[in-house]
Amino acid sequence: MKTINLTLQIWRQKDANSTGQFESYPAKDIDTAMSFLEMLDVVNERLTKEGKEPVAFDHDCREGICGMCGAVVNGQPHGHIKATTLCQLHMRHFNDGETIVIEPWRSTAFPVTKDLIVDRTAFDRIISAGGFISAKTGSAPEASAISIQQDKAELSMDAASCIGCGACVASCPNASAMLFTSAKVSHLNLLPQGRVEAKDRVTNMVKQMDEEGFGNCSNEYLCEDACPKEISVVNIARMNKEFRTASRS
Amino acid sequence: MNQTSTYQKSSIGKKQIVAVTGLILILFVCGHLLGNLFIFVGPEAFNHYAAKLAGLRPGLYVVEAGLTIMFVVHLMLTLSIAHENAAARPVKYQVSNPGASKTHSSCLMPLSGSVLLIFVLWHLWDFTFSNHDGLRSVLSDGVNYGLYGVVVNSFKDPLHSILYILSMAAVGLHLSHGLQSVVQTFGLSDGKFLPVMKKISFVFGFSVAAIFSAIPMYVLFVLK
Numbered sequence: 001m002k003t004i005n006l007t008l009q010i011w012r013q014k015d016a017n018s019t020g021q022f023e024s025y026p027a028k029d030i031d032t033a034m035s036f037l038e039m040l041d042v043v044n045e046r047l048t049k050e051g052k053e054p055v056a057f058d059h060d061c062r063e064g065i066c067g068m069c070g071a072v073v074n075g076q077p078h079g080h081i082k083a084t085t086l087c088q089l090h091m092r093h094f095n096d097g098e099t100i101v102i103e104p105w106r107s108t109a110f111p112v113t114k115d116l117i118v119d120r121t122a123f124d125r126i127i128s129a130g131g132f133i134s135a136k137t138g139s140a141p142e143a144s145a146i147s148i149q150q151d152k153a154e155l156s157m158d159a160a161s162c163i164g165c166g167a168c169v170a171s172c173p174n175a176s177a178m179l180f181t182s183a184k185v186s187h188l189n190l191l192p193q194g195r196v197e198a199k200d201r202v203t204n205m206v207k208q209m210d211e212e213g214f215g216n217c218s219n220e221y222l223c224e225d226a227c228p229k230e231i232s233v234v235n236i237a238r239m240n241k242e243f244r245t246a247s248r249s
Numbered sequence: 250m251n252q253t254s255t256y257q258k259s260s261i262g263k264k265q266i267v268a269v270t271g272l273i274l275i276l277f278v279c280g281h282l283l284g285n286l287f288i289f290v291g292p293e294a295f296n297h298y299a300a301k302l303a304g305l306r307p308g309l310y311v312v313e314a315g316l317t318i319m320f321v322v323h324l325m326l327t328l329s330i331a332h333e334n335a336a337a338r339p340v341k342y343q344v345s346n347p348g349a350s351k352t353h354s355s356c357l358m359p360l361s362g363s364v365l366l367i368f369v370l371w372h373l374w375d376f377t378f379s380n381h382d383g384l385r386s387v388l389s390d391g392v393n394y395g396l397y398g399v400v401v402n403s404f405k406d407p408l409h410s411i412l413y414i415l416s417m418a419a420v421g422l423h424l425s426h427g428l429q430s431v432v433q434t435f436g437l438s439d440g441k442f443l444p445v446m447k448k449i450s451f452v453f454g455f456s457v458a459a460i461f462s463a464i465p466m467y468v469l470f471v472l473k
Binding site: 009011022072074075076080101103106107108109171173174175176178203206207209210213214215216217218219220222225226232233234236237238239240241242243244247 | 252253255256259260261262263264265330333334336337338339340341342343344345346347348349356358426429430432433434435436437438439440443
């Protein structure tokens with residue numbers, strides 16, 4: 001078992017109304033087989049034993065599929081390893097003696113509620129604005145009743161792999177939510193089931209995205225680099241086109 | 250009408266208007282660049298081109314008014330977008346994203362755009378609205394060369410040339426991001442076309458800057 005010693009600079013903020021600050025914590029004898037969140041667990045155990053407030057961070061599945069975890073590690077959302085969520089980032093990618101700066105997502109639309117936890121309900125409201133299809137309930141339809149082109153199905157599935165973690169917003173210099181919104185629009189608009197409400201969907205979801213206070217996309221594509229699911233910026237291009245078409249009719 | 254207003258106020262709508270006005274300005278820059286190349290042919294050709302262009306008035310006023318509107322709309326909307334972007338992240342990161350360094354031209358759009366605004370005002374005062382038949386038109390041989398003389402006399406001053414070349418670097422930087430941005434903003438790019446477009450955009454921006462900069466270099470180092 002290989003262990004390393006680290007110094008953590010972590011953003012601490014009591015609640016949404018407080019002003020936060022960075023605090024320094026030693027992380028000693030960290031097993032390099034641990035995930036980043038397990039390393040934080042170890043640090044929190046020590047803080048609790050010392051009678052101090054543990055660092056609050058979001059997490060759930062710890063398998064890289066739920067989209068719950070996330071923090072900016074040394075300037076990069078989910079850390080420096082490509083296509084990886086924070087829970088799947090392992091400590092073997094860090095060096096002994098390294099100082100790691102850990103910050104929450106920074107965006108007006110994602111207010112910090114405590115330490116590394118941000119309120120991402122803005123994403124939920126964007127989904128509520130159109131990220132669904134209206135379908136009659138009842139028994140499951142015949143599987144081959146609606147034929148779908150293979151390439152469209154693949155593109156839709158690629159878009160659907162967005163886990164809504166918010167790393168795109170965190171990495172964007174303008175805190176734009178275009179990659180998230182475009183993935184959700186593409187996911188449904190590419191399929192025949194989603195075409196019926198396609199125009200309303202793109203119009204309403206973009207409107208909601210704008211109202212939440214996200215910035216504007218300036219085509220820097222840092223979102224694509226930061227995305228743990230490698231969602232392509234082609235989705236943004238698709239949404240731009242769909243939005244223009246929807247606005248004309 | 251309501252739909253148009255919603256489009257214009259939306260983030261995507263604003264960006265698409267910025268893109269289309271930018272594209273029109275890019276076309277103007279290309280036309281201007283081609284016209285400027287007459288300077289390499291000689292004073293007669295260059296002055297003849299300038300006179301031909303001036304002869305297109307009053308139709309030219311319409312084009313100039315159109316370009317001014319494009320410029321103002323492009324500027325006003327980008328200012329609004331930049332303001333919204335700043336408000337979207339009031340608290341900056343302690344450590345900046347190391348990956349951001351690869352997008353120099355895009356990060357520098359507000360800066361290169363600001364340089365361009367100052368340059369355009371200076372350029373109009375310097376060449377367009379200046380006296381084309383005064384002392385500045387007379388070259389070392391004592392002959393009045395009109396606008397050609399004004400350009401040559403200006404670029405014989407190294408400081409003038411350096412300021413012009415730096416401005417052209419800003420033009421190149423702005424266009425190298427702008428052109429591919431137009432394609433992405435209008436949704437014309439797919440997975441394969443976007444990387445190619447990024448390269449084309451870079452080469453285009455660099456070429457425009459290099460060709461424009463060749464004029465002061467030619468005056469400084471080649472013309473006697």
